[in-house]
Amino acid sequence: MSTQRHQPFDTAPASVHPTRRRVMGAAGLASVAAVGLSACGGSDNASSDPTTPQAPTSPVDVAATSDIPVGQGVKVEKDGLQAVVGQPTEGTFTAFSPVCPHEGCLVNPANQSYVCPCHSSTFDMATGDVQGGPAASGLAEYPVTVQGERIIVG
Incomplete structure (x- = not known):
C-alpha cells in the first residue's frame, strides 16, 4: 500500500496570492519611495555636506547696491556661489x-535677519550670529567689497 501525500486544497481567494506583476510593481514603488525620501533629507546646497558651506573660490559680482534696501537681504545663486x-x-x-x-536647510532673508524655514533658527543680518532657535552656531561669513555701485562677494 502506498501512501500518497496530498497537498491541501487552497481555498484562499486569488487576491491573497500576489501575481508577478504585483510583486514587481510593489518593488518599483518601494524604489521610488526610497529615492523620494532620500531627497527629502537633503538640501539645495551643492556641497556634499550641507553643514560645511563652500566659500566662494573667486569674487562674484552679486548685485547693485541699490538692489538691496537697508534692513533687507537677498538670496544669491550665481557663478557657483550660494x-x-x-x-x-x-x-x-x-x-x-x-x-x-x-541641519543644512537654506535660510531666507526676513526683517534684519535670516530665518531657517525648517526649524526657525534666526541669524543676525549684520554678524550671522544665532539670535534664536536650535542652531548652536552662526552662519559662515563671506568677504564683501563694494566697487562703485556693485556688491562683490568673495
Missing part, C-alpha cells in the same frame, strides 16, 4: 552662507 547678502545698516553690506548649521 549666499545671502544684506544691508543691515546704510552702506554696510554683509554676505553669509545660506546653509543653516543646524
Whole structure:
C-alpha cells in the first residue's frame, strides 16, 4: 500500500496570492519611495555636506547696491556661489552662507535677519550670529567689497 501525500486544497481567494506583476510593481514603488525620501533629507546646497558651506573660490559680482534696501537681504545663486547678502545698516553690506548649521536647510532673508524655514533658527543680518532657535552656531561669513555701485562677494 502506498501512501500518497496530498497537498491541501487552497481555498484562499486569488487576491491573497500576489501575481508577478504585483510583486514587481510593489518593488518599483518601494524604489521610488526610497529615492523620494532620500531627497527629502537633503538640501539645495551643492556641497556634499550641507553643514560645511563652500566659500566662494573667486569674487562674484552679486548685485547693485541699490538692489538691496537697508534692513533687507537677498538670496544669491550665481557663478557657483550660494549666499545671502544684506544691508543691515546704510552702506554696510554683509554676505553669509545660506546653509543653516543646524541641519543644512537654506535660510531666507526676513526683517534684519535670516530665518531657517525648517526649524526657525534666526541669524543676525549684520554678524550671522544665532539670535534664536536650535542652531548652536552662526552662519559662515563671506568677504564683501563694494566697487562703485556693485556688491562683490568673495
